[in-house]
Amino acid sequence: MKENILDTKDYIVFAVYFIIVGAYGLYIYNKKKSESTGSKDYFLAEGSLTWWAIGASLIASNISAEQFIGMSGSGFKMGLAIASYEWMGAVTLLVVAVFFMPVYLKNKIATMPQFLHERYNGTVAMIMAVFWLLLYVVVNLTSILYLGALAVSSISGFNLEFCMYAIAVFAIIITLGGMKVIGYTDVIQVFFLILGGLATTYLALNLVSTHYGTSGILEGYSLMTTKASEHFHMIFKPDNENYIDLPGLSVLIGGMWIVNLNYFGCNQYITQRALGANLETARGGLLFAALLKLLMPIIVVLPGIAAYVLYKDGAFQTEMLQDGAVNPDRAYPVLLNLLPAGLKGLSFAALTAAVVASLAGKANSIATIFTLDIYKKVLKVDATEKNLVNTGKVSIVVAMILGVLIAPHLGIDKKGGFQYIQEYTGFVSPGIFAMFILGFFWKRTTSAAALFATIGGFLLSIVLKVLPGLTDLSWLSGIGFSVKTASGVYEIPFLDRMGIVFVFCILGMIIISSFSDKTKAEAKGLEIDVKMFKTSSAFAVGALLVLGLIVALYSVYW
Secondary structure (H helix, E strand, C coil), X not given: CCCCCCCHHHHHHHHHHHHHHXXXXXXXXXXXXXXXXXXXXXXXXXXXXXXXXXXXXXXXXXXXXHHHHHHHHHHHHHCHHHHHHHHHHHHHHHHHHHHHHHHHHHCCCXXXXXXXXXXXXXXXXXXXXXXXXXXXXXXXXXXXXXXXXXXXXXXXXXXXXXHHHHHHHHHHHHHCCCHHHHHHXXXXXXXXXXXXXXXXXXXXXXXXXXXXXXXXXXXHHHHHHHHCHHHCCCCCCCCCCCCCCCCCCHHHHCHHHHHHXXXXXXXXXXXXHHHCCCHHHHHHXXXXXXXXXXXXXXXXXXXXXXXXXXXXXXXXXXXXXXXXXXXXXXXXHHHHCCCCCCHHHHHHHHHHHHHHHHHHHHHHHHHHHXXXXXXXXXXXXXXXXXXXXXXXXXXXXXXXXXXXXXXXXXXXXXXXXXXXXHHHHHCCHHXXXXXXXXXXXCCCCCHHHHHHHHHHHHHHHHXXXXXXXXXXXXXXXXXXXXXXCCCCXXXXXXXXXXXXXXXXXXHHHHHHHHCCCHHHHCCCCCCCCHHHHCCCHHHHHHHHHHHHHHHHHHHHCC
């Protein structure tokens, strides 16, 4: 195996990437600077982003080290089934475009706490604003920063701390330019992300074919489906060792919907890209993102399966080991280190682009919520627009410094990056989504019910997490909500746990709201009517294309 160092050609390719992104970002900043009107323009790029910039920016922020490293590792371990996060995510983006975006844009929502303030009250909004800031900084920002630095370090051979500081500084430079710079530079980031990702997939499929004495990527793919046929099933049965992570039909009709709808529809980090656009542009951007989502498993999952096939036949035996045991998360770095000079630099740029774009998007969301929902409402209610923009810039730097300080102490790599993020956000996702979905479509939902969903959902998630250590859950296996793990303990699969908590939150909210004073339960300041959900013919055709492709994929790989 080649050493983890970059060749001169790799440095040249990476320098080209850096110069292109930096120069284009500076160009956009100077071009749009004269058009700036205030804080909303800085944080949301109001009216400035095109549909393709919105879609590309959304994907650039969504795909980071946890996908490249974590999902490739999951591909090595469990196969194509992990692609459900991407393909069901594409369906979710269509749902958000049709039903969520009209509500946000019609009511001029700039942040998720603002929605909660107008729909419920200031208490709910402030509690969630503080919670989101903690979640974004302590869980999301730190995990993206640490995993990104770990991946870049393993490929380049650079010191881990140096990689972390360099990535953080690069992300700060982009983020300080505001959402316009983030949105348009993300188009370049996605170009490198996809090009570099496809180069790695091409190499992986070719390695499989040459390993077995043939040639060509199609032959390599055919060999993979033959040599690892068990890795090409989307729906697991209860006797599958990976059922605990992807429990059968829950990926189609259960908890996966809650994961994705909360992430893509109720998350400042994602929705922010579309909140400054008109409805047609926002929907076009989300549709474009859904199409790109279909492509992601080719980039982040197939390389992991290829590494598994080669490992099973005797390759990478030493390289896949960590502390004496096979570590699936090493699959992608192992493949990258086999790339020839130049291509390795391209893939290195792709990985860096994914990490930097995600960090920039997350930092901008942190700054937006802190500035507009906490600073402006509590700390300085008479703040000028210039003051708000400057405060946002300071909070970006502070958030990144906190991320650098906290990240090394979380032990993210011990748990696995993708699982780390999913599990810790999953404790609150069901309650948050219940609060939003009833807030959208049931006017009698009260603020007391919203607080119940947030706090009660979190507490029940903790109970269901620790319950296996306190009592015997084998009886739940009879109704499909429990599975025996390798340690012999019956546990509730993560996605099923989220589904149970979501139903609990919805029922609790309905009961609490039904016993409340109806006059206090009316929606405050929200305009919703059926006409809002009508789409253009072009969007409908595109959406049907995405849905058709997803149905076909699940039919082939069921």
